[in-house]
Every structure is written in structure tokens, then in C-alpha cells.
Amino acid sequence: MPESLVRSRSRALAVVGLVVLIAVVLAGVYAIKGGPASAAGEPSTPVAQAPKVGGPAPGFKALDIDGEPVSLEAYRGKPVWLLFQATWCSICRAELPDVEAASERVDVVAIYLREDRRLVADYAERLGLTIRSVPDPIGEISLSYLATSVPTHYFIDADGTIVSVLKGALSPEEIDEQLEAIGAGSAAQG
Structure with missing residues (x-):
């Protein structure tokens, strides 16, 4: 196999690997941050918030x-x-x-x-x-x-x-x- 073909295939595999890695990272971010609800500014899951001055103290x-x-x-x-x-x-x-x-x-x-x-x-x-x-x-x-x-x-x-x-x-x-x-x-x- 000619050397130029080997280099070409290596680059192609590297590009495919990079695309797969980016897709996995984006899927993870999407799963953690949520989908369309997050894009609209609404959290997909409730987030704990500290009690605020002027608000009620949480019971325990x-x-x-x-x-x-x-x-x-x-x-x-x-x-x-x-x-x-x-x-x-x-x-x-x-x-x-x-x-x-x-x-x-x-x-x-x-x-x-x-x-x-x-x-x-x-x-x-x-x-x-x-x-x-x-x-x-x-x-x-x-x-x-x-x-x-x-x-x-x-x-x-x-x-x-x-x-x-x-x-x-x-x-x-x-x-x-x-x-x-x-x-x-x-x-x-x-």
C-alpha cells in the first residue's frame, strides 16, 4: 500500500475519531444540562437553592x-x-x-x-x-x-x-x- 494512501486513511480515522469524541461530549452535556427546556432558560431538573435573607428558614x-x-x-x-x-x-x-x-x-x-x-x-x-x-x-x-x-x-x-x-x-x-x-x-x- 502506498505511503500516501496510509497517511490519508490515518487522517480520515483521526477525523472520524475526533467527530465521535465531540458527539459523545455533546451528548453528555445534553444529558446533564437537559434538552430544549434548558435552552428556553428553564432547568430540566430542580436545583437546590440556598435559603435567602428575607425568606423563610427551612424547617428541620x-x-x-x-x-x-x-x-x-x-x-x-x-x-x-x-x-x-x-x-x-x-x-x-x-x-x-x-x-x-x-x-x-x-x-x-x-x-x-x-x-x-x-x-x-x-x-x-x-x-x-x-x-x-x-x-x-x-x-x-x-x-x-x-x-x-x-x-x-x-x-x-x-x-x-x-x-x-x-x-x-x-x-x-x-x-x-x-x-x-x-x-x-x-x-x-x-
Whole structure:
């Protein structure tokens, strides 16, 4: 077989291979993104969205480290501070004394991302925590809030409306400001 014919066939196979690869990639994108609905600007499957400031806080039911039931509905009529954190998080641990002090003015529910009851109970005992500690071993609560980093703070007013969402450690002044915003009073009022 002449060399030019071999080169010609090799190029043809390379082009066919490239066309097949592009077709597979486009089919994958089409399958993931969806068909005509996506082109019209409508998602083909529902996409989880983070709860928004000014919107309702997603409800949840869980057990705290003592095996007691906890639900957001139980706090209706009172402001509440949901604190998403983890036992391994040094920033979370550093702000806990300020969180504990603030818990005299507002109900604080600390939700531990993907950690089990035994680990969280041991952590709370070692640190002498009095705030409500709720393990979230499969991440169900964290997912409903799309809390993917720690610490993440949700400040919720007595009506169950999210007033603010903050990420990272908070200073005592920032905590006071947020508690004022949800109607939990100032440090001076106690």
C-alpha cells in the first residue's frame, strides 16, 4: 500500500475519531444540562437553592446530643441563631466563648456538619458547652441550608424569617449587631 494512501486513511480515522469524541461530549452535556427546556432558560431538573435573607428558614427535625428532639418549629415566636460548625474547625472553636455568652440572650442551635452524636457529645462535654448541639451525620440539615463551609451563621427572627447569613467567625460586636437585628436585645439588656 502506498505511503500516501496510509497517511490519508490515518487522517480520515483521526477525523472520524475526533467527530465521535465531540458527539459523545455533546451528548453528555445534553444529558446533564437537559434538552430544549434548558435552552428556553428553564432547568430540566430542580436545583437546590440556598435559603435567602428575607425568606423563610427551612424547617428541620433532628435529635440533639442528649437524644432530645429539636425542630425549628419549636422556636417559632422566638429569635434563633443557627450555627453550622464542626468539631475539627479551629475558627469555630475560637468563637465559641462569644457564642456561649450570647446564648443568654438568644436560643443558639449548633449544627455539626456530617458528624455523629458520640463525637459531638464528647466535644461539647470537653468544652463545657451549654448551647444546643445537634449532630447532622448525613448532612440533611446542612443540605437544606446549603451550608458548605464552617462556621456559617443563620440569624432568624421570631417569625421564622432569615434576617442574615454570615460566613466565618464573628466578633462580639458583630454578634451584638446580629442579635439586635433579630430582636434578641443588646448585651446591656441581658
